[in-house]
Amino acid sequence: IKNTFGKAPGELVMDSTAFLDWLNHRKSEFGLHSKTQPDDAGRLKNAFWVMEDGWEIWCALGDKTVILFDTTHGTNQCGLRLGLFCTVDSCGLTRIIAASLLSDEKHLSFKWVMDEFTSFFGAPGIVLTDQCPKIAKAIQLSWVQAVHLLCTYHLGQNVIKHIRPLFWGTGAGKEWNYFYGKWWKVAKKCCSTSIRTFDEDWNALLDLINRQFNANPHLSKAHNAALEHMEHLRDIKEKWASRWTCSHFTR
DSSP states (O other): OOSEEESSTTSOEEEOHHHHHHHHHHHHHHOOOEEEEEOTTSOEEEEEEEOTTHHHHHHHTTTOOEEEEEEETTOSTTOOEEEEEEEEOTTSOEEEEEEEEESOOOHHHHHHHHHHHHHHHOOOSEEEEOSOHHHHHHHHHHOTTSEEEEOHHHHHHHHHHHHGGGSOSTTHHHHHHHHHHHHHHHHHOOOGGGGGGHHHHHHHHHHHHHHHHHHOTTOHHHHHHHHHHHHHHHHTGGGTOHHHHHHHHOO
16 A cells, blocks of 8 residues: 555645554554555555454443444545444443544445454444445445444434424524424334334424424425425334334343
8 A cells, every 4th residue: 555645646645654654553562453445546545443442342242232333524634534433331431442534435435344344343233323325235235134223313413404494483493492302202212112102203293394384384395305304214213213223222
């Protein structure tokens, strides 16, 4: 692997020597596993490394291997995506057990890093992600037996993005806070017997959306977008609503 990487010849090229030296030092001094992947030009494309105590934390999980995998877009001057593999230890603390740098968010890059994770840790039993379709495709290829669930934090952010625009105007802030609070109650309701009441709870949310539109009929575009997003969430409810997902964590 060359010591430099960039998006294309002639564009900004960064020196990765220190990063590669750091990975090699961790491996030689502490036995911490890492792997890099070059692109066709020999430049650094992807990297994966295990965090200190990552293996011990993983082993302590026993057969309840749950991870959250998330990538952050373009948080450095090279536009690389930092991907973190996190879990929750026996003390209830969030722990990072491995990390990655990805040059793109194509499903093959996600598959590469998931395969590297598997080669060291083994495949997880449950994996939580955002709604990225490329990550979902990679999971289907690399972690066939894993239960794939969706992170409600990310879902909540998308609810703000797609539904909040409908709650516009005088007094709408209060109405929005009420709706958003009710949405979280629906998301977190975890009694398995409440599965039969999901439709009732969901229709109550739809009533709030329609009521807001009736008070602001000029917001038809925002209303349609809100209903479309709600329909999408309902279609995948088994992947995020606690009344379904809780069974995977209490076996």
